[in-house]
Amino acid sequence: MALDENIIARWQQSELLVLGGSAGSFKHIFNAVRVFPVNLNKTVLIIIHRKKNFFSEIENLFAENSRMSLREVTDKDIIHKNTIYIAPANYHTLIESKDNFGLDVSEAVWYSKPSIDVSFECAAEVFKSKCTAVLFSGANQDGARGMLSLRTNGALTIAQDPDEAEMPDMPRAAIKLNAAEYVLKSNDILDLFKT
Amino acid sequence: MHAQSEITTQQIAELIALIEKLYGFDFGNYSKASLRRRIIRIMQLQKLPFYDLKHQLVNKTGFFQHFLEEITVNVTEMFRDPTFYHALNNQIIPYLSSYQHSKIWCAGCSSGEEAYSLAILLNEAGLRKKTFIYGTDINTEMLNEARKGIYSLRKIKSYAENYQMSGLSGSIIDHFTVLYDAATIHNELKQNTLFSVHNLVSDGVFNEFQLISCRNVFIYFENVLQERVLELFYNSLAPLGFLCLGTKETIRSEPFRKRFKVINQKENIYQKIGS
Numbered sequence: 321m322a323l324d325e326n327i328i329a330r331w332q333q334s335e336l337l338v339l340g341g342s343a344g345s346f347k348h349i350f351n352a353v354r355v356f357p358v359n360l361n362k363t364v365l366i367i368i369h370r371k372k373n374f375f376s377e378i379e380n381l382f383a384e385n386s387r388m389s390l391r392e393v394t395d396k397d398i399i400h401k402n403t404i405y406i407a408p409a410n411y412h413t414l415i416e417s418k419d420n421f422g423l424d425v426s427e428a429v430w431y432s433k434p435s436i437d438v439s440f441e442c443a444a445e446v447f448k449s450k451c452t453a454v455l456f457s458g459a460n461q462d463g464a465r466g467m468l469s470l471r472t473n474g475a476l477t478i479a480q481d482p483d484e485a486e487m488p489d490m491p492r493a494a495i496k497l498n499a500a501e502y503v504l505k506s507n508d509i510l511d512l513f514k515t
Numbered sequence: 516m517h518a519q520s521e522i523t524t525q526q527i528a529e530l531i532a533l534i535e536k537l538y539g540f541d542f543g544n545y546s547k548a549s550l551r552r553r554i555i556r557i558m559q560l561q562k563l564p565f566y567d568l569k570h571q572l573v574n575k576t577g578f579f580q581h582f583l584e585e586i587t588v589n590v591t592e593m594f595r596d597p598t599f600y601h602a603l604n605n606q607i608i609p610y611l612s613s614y615q616h617s618k619i620w621c622a623g624c625s626s627g628e629e630a631y632s633l634a635i636l637l638n639e640a641g642l643r644k645k646t647f648i649y650g651t652d653i654n655t656e657m658l659n660e661a662r663k664g665i666y667s668l669r670k671i672k673s674y675a676e677n678y679q680m681s682g683l684s685g686s687i688i689d690h691f692t693v694l695y696d697a698a699t700i701h702n703e704l705k706q707n708t709l710f711s712v713h714n715l716v717s718d719g720v721f722n723e724f725q726l727i728s729c730r731n732v733f734i735y736f737e738n739v740l741q742e743r744v745l746e747l748f749y750n751s752l753a754p755l756g757f758l759c760l761g762t763k764e765t766i767r768s769e770p771f772r773k774r775f776k777v778i779n780q781k782e783n784i785y786q787k788i789g790s
Contacts (some may be wrong), residue, residue, distance in 0.1 A: 373597060373680055395734045395764045396546075408763055410595075411734075414548035423734045423763055424549045426588040442548055 327502060328515050330476040334452040337362050338443050340436035342369040342458030344486025348506045349456060353404060355513050358387040364404040367436045372410035379406055397421045407434035415442035430462035440466025449474030454509055456480045458490030468499035478502045478509060522554055526565055530554065533572060538579050541716050544740035553586045584656050593628045594677035596762045600636060601682045602782040607757055608640045617646045617725035622715060623732035624650035627661025633728065634704040635690050639683060643707060651713035661710045664700035671698045715744050720751045727752060731761040742768045749774060752787040759784050
């Protein structure tokens, strides 16, 4: 499907891009990281479910394949443009303001810490319509409720096409809640990021 | 009926002012994103719209105590971040063993898991009789839990995984007495701990320590409050005493970066220098 003018305009107005995913999402998020130009002029926050205590190669793999600078979020990190931030394991990543992230060790949401819902809800609160959110493959329903807050606040919300997702539950939950304004295949999502 | 899921910045400010006035607790420099989530959580759990929440805080006896328990995050684990305990064991314990006696402050200890993790570590290093651990928190109910030192077997199982990954050579269960589905920390370890109320926002220096561990507390404080608490920690540390922060926390304040030497960057272990 061709991208319409509305989606392109809204993407281009966004200051923040939040990508959420769980099982089966790694490949798609990795591909997205590879297409971002060095001057994307946005902040990117990635929330992928992962286990605590297991040293993960995600940061290294992403960093080696990204033109933007990339780091794992630490407490009160300054939010810079043209930077990719990864939500650390065993914390929720919050957004204090347009200038700072925050972290929280409170209860897991949908058995997940980091929780996509938590970061999406913060993004909705702070960035409102100046945000684009994408929910990729995953086997639970984390992210759907947060995506609904984003949509209610005027953000551009996109679910990966469940027919294409390895684990369709997560994008499907968002669609069911009427939280996803667009349902796109991963190639179309990548095309959007290139506009 | 769906409970209230939003609260304005103005309402948060109102609530903070009300609590300070009625109960003397100052949440003014707590990180707002987390505070917002905690307040919404309370409103949802209690099915209270904002106005009713305020009403209960003013009028209902005992409600504030409950509010305090819920507003602070009390999620904790034993041996959380195993690599931290590994570093502590290798880099700090040798220092502590050179002292006749060391005092340790576990600030923001919640239900005691971190304090007892330290107690276990020290016990295994043979320092139990030479060390004393003070655990403090603002939450009296959590302190009662800490004093009991009783944890569900389900939790202990997950703590055992952490323990295993920290590279310690013993077995976590050796430090507990198991009865049915609960495990109680051994008395000899409890005897080396004291749990009491202390508010990092408003209370001062109460002893001199060789080691202060305050992990995953700074994330709830804005930078200005972090700096005030750093001052308190600096003044509470003996010369060359150690400060441990959470793995994702850091000393952001420039003046304090000069007054603490980095011992382990990744695990956020610092040492007091200067005078």
